[in-house]
Amino acid sequence: MEALPPGWIRERYxxxxxxxxxxWARYGGPHPASGGEPSRQATANATRDVRPLVKIETRTxxxxxxxxxxxxxxxxxxxPSRPTRQPTHRTEERIVHDRYVxxxxxxxxxxxxxxxxxxxxxxxxxxxxxxxLEIAQxxxxxxxxxxxxxxxxxxxxxLKESRLFTDDTFEHTWKTRETWAKSPADIRPDSA
Numbered sequence: 001m002e003a004l005p006p007g008w009i010r011e012r013y014x015x016x017x018x019x020x021x022x023x024w025a026r027y028g029g030p031h032p033a034s035g036g037e038p039s040r041q042a043t044a045n046a047t048r049d050v051r052p053l054v055k056i057e058t059r060t061x062x063x064x065x066x067x068x069x070x071x072x073x074x075x076x077x078x079x080p081s082r083p084t085r086q087p088t089h090r091t092e093e094r095i096v097h098d099r100y101v102x103x104x105x106x107x108x109x110x111x112x113x114x115x116x117x118x119x120x121x122x123x124x125x126x127x128x129x130x131x132x133l134e135i136a137q138x139x140x141x142x143x144x145x146x147x148x149x150x151x152x153x154x155x156x157x158x159l160k161e162s163r164l165f166t167d168d169t170f171e172h173t174w175k176t177r178e179t180w181a182k183s184p185a186d187i188r189p190d191s192a
Contacts, residue, residue, distance in 0.1 A: 003115050005033055011103050015054055018101040022046035025110035053105040057098040128164060128173045129180040143181040 004021065013021070023029035023038040023046040030036030038046075107114040135157045136143045141150045151174065158165045 002113075004113050008032055009103075009114065012100040013103070013106060015050060015099050015101060018050045018053070018106055019043060019046045021106060021113065022049050022110060025113045049109060050101060053101045053109065054099050055102065057100065124164075125173065125176075126180075128158075128169060129177070131161065131164060132158060132170075132173060132177070133181065143177055 008017075008021070017032070020029075020032045020038070023042045024032050026049065027038070027042035027045055029038035029042045029046075103114060132154060133143060135154050136146075136150075139150065139153060139157075141147065141154065143154075146154070155170055155174075158170050159167065
């Protein structure tokens with residue numbers, strides 16, 4: 001099976017794009033770039049395969065506090081020189097209904113259709129980079145913009161795996177993270 005063309009290589013795919021790719025890769029459907037219509041049975045099978053991989057994005061956003069005092073302060077009628085004790089906004093996690101499938105999940109479902117995302121890394125460096133990303137994801141840390149003190153926590157977890165990491169190899173891999181890491185804020189699905 002040939003690899004997808006460069007215009008179809010991205011970090012996230014919409015569910016419709018993922019279904020089209022799976023129909024092509026697993027069920028002999030038309031090439032994704034051709035715009036052809038696959039059969040209903042192939043589409044149903046691909047949808048069944050993609051459904052467990054679908055993720056829904058959640059974001060933390062600022063929400064105004066709905067209280068009389070907060071509305072009074074927001075209207076600008078309060079005295080700005082007096083310190084306020086109640087916040088005007090609170091942080092809340094909301095579900096954004098952006099359904100997507102990650103590249104790694106799609107590559108595991110259809111091996112060979114997505115080229116290697118890190119072709120310039122040796123196999124051991126790729127394993128180190130992937131492990132750092134797994135640990136950072138488990139700790140909910142952005143590798144490109146870690147909060148203060150989180151690099152050390154990631155390093156401690158990595159050094160527990162002495163066959164893969166030493167102090168120097170972790171530092172070397174961490175310094176080259178610009179080449180192998182993507183920030184969640186920078187990952188946007190491209191339009192095909």
